[in-house]
Amino acid sequence: MTTGPARVRFAPSPTGDLHVGGARTALFNWIVARQTGGKFILRIEDTDQNRLVGESIDGILESIRWLGLDWDEGPLVEGPHAPYFQSQRLDLYTRYVHQLVDAGHAYPCFCSAERLAEVREQQRARKEPPGYDRHCRNLSKEEVQAKFDAGETAVYRFKMPLDGETSFYDLLRGEISYENRNLQDLVLLKTDGYPTYHMANVVDDHLMEISHIMRADEWIPTAPLHVQMYQAFGWEPPIYAHMPVVLRPDGKGKLSKRDGAVGVLEYQQKGYLPEAVVNYLALLGWAYDDKTEIFTIDELIEKFNVEKVNPSPARYSFEKLEWMNQHYINHVLELDDVAARCVPFLVDAGLVDPVAADTTTGEFAKVRDTIELVKDRLKYLTEAPELVDFFFKDETDDYDAETLVPRKTEPETALAGLKAAREGLADIDFSDEEALEAKLRELAEEIGLKAGQMFMPIRVAVSGRTVSPGLFETLRVLGRDTVLARIDIAIQKLQAHSA
RNA sequence: GCCCCCAUAGUCUAGCGGCCUAGGACGCCACCCUUUCAAGGUGGAGACCGCGGGUUCGAAUCCCGCUGGGGGUACCA
Numbered sequence: 001m002t003t004g005p006a007r008v009r010f011a012p013s014p015t016g017d018l019h020v021g022g023a024r025t026a027l028f029n030w031i032v033a034r035q036t037g038g039k040f041i042l043r044i045e046d047t048d049q050n051r052l053v054g055e056s057i058d059g060i061l062e063s064i065r066w067l068g069l070d071w072d073e074g075p076l077v078e079g080p081h082a083p084y085f086q087s088q089r090l091d092l093y094t095r096y097v098h099q100l101v102d103a104g105h106a107y108p109c110f111c112s113a114e115r116l117a118e119v120r121e122q123q124r125a126r127k128e129p130p131g132y133d134r135h136c137r138n139l140s141k142e143e144v145q146a147k148f149d150a151g152e153t154a155v156y157r158f159k160m161p162l163d164g165e166t167s168f169y170d171l172l173r174g175e176i177s178y179e180n181r182n183l184q185d186l187v188l189l190k191t192d193g194y195p196t197y198h199m200a201n202v203v204d205d206h207l208m209e210i211s212h213i214m215r216a217d218e219w220i221p222t223a224p225l226h227v228q229m230y231q232a233f234g235w236e237p238p239i240y241a242h243m244p245v246v247l248r249p250d251g252k253g254k255l256s257k258r259d260g261a262v263g264v265l266e267y268q269q270k271g272y273l274p275e276a277v278v279n280y281l282a283l284l285g286w287a288y289d290d291k292t293e294i295f296t297i298d299e300l301i302e303k304f305n306v307e308k309v310n311p312s313p314a315r316y317s318f319e320k321l322e323w324m325n326q327h328y329i330n331h332v333l334e335l336d337d338v339a340a341r342c343v344p345f346l347v348d349a350g351l352v353d354p355v356a357a358d359t360t361t362g363e364f365a366k367v368r369d370t371i372e373l374v375k376d377r378l379k380y381l382t383e384a385p386e387l388v389d390f391f392f393k394d395e396t397d398d399y400d401a402e403t404l405v406p407r408k409t410e411p412e413t414a415l416a417g418l419k420a421a422r423e424g425l426a427d428i429d430f431s432d433e434e435a436l437e438a439k440l441r442e443l444a445e446e447i448g449l450k451a452g453q454m455f456m457p458i459r460v461a462v463s464g465r466t467v468s469p470g471l472f473e474t475l476r477v478l479g480r481d482t483v484l485a486r487i488d489i490a491i492q493k494l495q496a497h498s499a
Numbered sequence: 500g501c502c503c504c505c506a507u508a509g510u511c512u513a514g515c516g517g518c519c520u521a522g523g524a525c526g527c528c529a530c531c532c533u534u535u536c537a538a539g540g541u542g543g544a545g546a547c548c549g550c551g552g553g554u555u556c557g558a559a560u561c562c563c564g565c566u567g568g569g570g571g572u573a574c575c576a
Contacts, residue, residue: 013576048575113574120573129501130572155574173504182502190574197576221503221571244505245570251510253569283511283524290513290522310512312505313569320511320525330538377537387536440534455534467536 005038007211010064010071011201014044015051017263018063020316021216021246021255024281028243028309029214030069031282034301041208042074045201046087047194063264067274068297073208081208086200093195096203096233097156097188105232106188108154109136110147131184132157156189158198158225158232166224171212171241172311178224186225198222202229205238213238214306217245217313218254241306244285244313255316271345271380273333276325285314294332326379338375339368342384349385351392366391369477373469387469391477396464396486401497403466404490406456411498414457415491416447421458422487430480433472440472461490 010026012018018026033040042064046052061075073079083089100106111132120130137159139147147154160183167177188199195203205213220242230237246255255262261270267277275297282300283293286309295303329338340359346352346367356363370388378384390396405414420443428439444454455471462483468474475483 011576015576045576051575109574116573124500127500131501132573157574170504176503178502184572187574192574194574196574201576216570217504218570218576223503242504247569249510251568280511285511287512287523291524293512293524310505314512315510317510317525323525326538374537376539379537437534450534452534459535465535468534469536471534 004036004211006032006036007039007041007209008033008214009041009043009205009208009210010069011043011045011204011215012060013048013051014046014056014060015048015053016056016257017265018060019255019257019262020264020267020277020281021262023063023067023264023277024246024284025214025216025243026064026069027067027278027281028304028306029212030071031301031304032212032214032306033072035304038211039072040069041079041081041210042071042084043204043208044075044085044087045197046085047197047200049192049194059263059265066268067264067278081204086195086204089200089204090193090195092207093189093199093203094193097195097199100158100188100229100232101156103232105159105229106156107137107139107159108144108148109157109185109187110139110152110154111135129182132186134185137185153191155187155191157185158188158229160185160225160228166227168223168227168237168240170220170223171239171307172244172309173242176220176223180224183224183228186222198225198229202226202233206230206233206235210238212241214241214243217242241309242311243309244311246284247313247315249315249317251315259316260318269382271382271384272321272325273328273341273381275332276328277321279328280321280324284316285310285312294327322379329378329381330376335372335375336368338378338381339364339371342371342381343367345381345384346388346392349389351385351389373473373477377469390463390465390468395489396462399460399464401493404457404460404494406453409453411494413449413453415494415498417444417449417454417457418461418487418491418494420447421454422484422491425475425480425483425487428480430476430483433476436472436475457490458487462486 008029010029012022030040032038044057057075064071071077073081074084078084097106101108115135116132119133123130136157161180163180165177165179166183167175170176186198187196189195223240223242227237247253248255248259257263261267264277268274278297278300279295282295282304286304287293288295288303336359343352343356343364347354347356352367353363355361356367358364370391371384374384374387378387404418405411421440424439424443425436429435440454440458441451444451456466459468459471459474460466462474462478
């Protein structure tokens with residue numbers, strides 16, 4: 001698709017959180033930049049003062065950063081085409097609009113919002129396609145001057161050719177063409193002096209030397225306008241590749257906030273790994289072959305091919321993403337890595353000291369030892385605290401004596417098992433998991449219990465719950481003192497219960 | 500309404516004229532492993548490749564129509 005280094009851009013509009021659909025577009029752009037040794041440019045399209053949510057910019061930058069998509073030019077890092085906020089480039093757009101006006105490709109339009117609404121209303125009543133009626137397109141120089149002199153404000157519209165057709169090549173779909181007579185004289189510059197997306201994006205993409213425009217599907221209908229603008233300016237248009245939109249899980253419309261977690265940062269908070277999110281997003285509409293689906297970021301850079309992105313819209317699946325996340329935690333990341341990523345969540349839960357963030361500390365070692373036991377059953381990092389809390393607390397959470405008694409057994413059975421364990425484990429080497437297991441199995445046999453009947457009460461006694469990591473490794477990590485003390489408590493509980 | 504895009508199982512997809520009695524994954528169902536829960540292993544159900552016409556010795560793959568879905572139709576992006 002390209003011969004040299006690509007200059008691509010991701011241009012979010014700061015109107016809220018960056019959501020996964022946008023993140024996917026950003027990812028594809030970033031990958032293309034990296035695989036061609038090009039540049040990934042981040043540009044903030046803050047051209048709509050009404051929808052602007054100032055604080056959202058930080059969140060968007062944080063989201064992109066969290067995903068690991070570093071940008072070469074843009075906010076904070078700047079670059080040769082600064083500023084990268086369109087609100088700081090207003091004079092440029094004004095200048096270029098006037099260039100179009102002078103060349104006869106744009107014109108001021110004095111129509112009020114009311115008149116436009118009225119025109120649309122009438123068109124609808126007559127069942128005609130809605131759109132601007134080009135009322136001001138042929139105003140004479142004198143008429144225009146008179147209106148400005150009278151203090152009227154104007155927007156500037158592009159003077160779309162009335163006949164002929166406009167076509168462009170889309171990397172995923174091939175040639176796409178539109179008949180000009182169906183195209184509109186869209187607004188380029190608004191009355192508040194801000195440009196519309198069309199103006200800002202064409203001017204900036206050209207000035208910033210963007211080579212490939214990879215953006216969402218929804219932009220296809222306005223692409224011919226952009227192509228006409230490039231022509232009017234006498235500029236070479238970039239290569240286009242429109243990414244299919246991400247649909248709601250039920251397929252009924254674009255994915256939006258209403259459909260659950262769609263903000264990138266929500267995934268961070270919910271204990272997802274950026275690697276898993278990236279991997280899932282890459283697979284949404286793209287596949288390398290008929291088998292592979294786990295890709296490191298470097299493999300994506302090596303194997304991804306924009307031209308193979310499936311042009312049909314894809315539904316978003318929370319289930320598959322969840323599976324992907326679990327797969328990464330269970331099978332892709334190394335233990336130390338998972339442990340380190342769990343630390344913030346454990347700290348938040350008040351279980352470990354913040355110094356555990358330093359992987360050379362004993363605190364971290366303890367975290368690693370416990371995470372090792374639950375790594376293969378974690379779906380989200382957020383589950384870590386609830387799975388390992390009993391290793392860090394002095395006592396287990398309170399539990400009902402009943403839970404010490406496995407189904408279909410009597411309290412006496414559980415009590416006998418616990419007492420046997422209490423004695424039998426007293427002088428066992430707790431660092432030796434196999435010895436622990438051998439001893440417990442031996443004790444079970446001695447008192448005529450099945451392994452499960454013996455193990456469950458102990459599990460509950462030491463962890464306070466019926467679901468826990470493997471028993472013997474749990475005992476090993478807990479250590480003799482804690483284990484014996486907790487068994488004592490369990491025995492008391494059971495005796496009190498039966499009395 | 501008009502314009503544009505898309506079309507392989509519930510979902511994401513492989514396939515780019517014969518290798519397809521359509522492959523993989525998620526989800527689902529069994530069974531195995533097993534000290535709980537996961538993970539893992541094995542097997543299974545699930546697609547007349549949206550429908551109808553062509554082209555061809557041969558079509559999921561090429562062409563046309565239809566239907567369906569999605570997008571756009573703003574002084575929003």
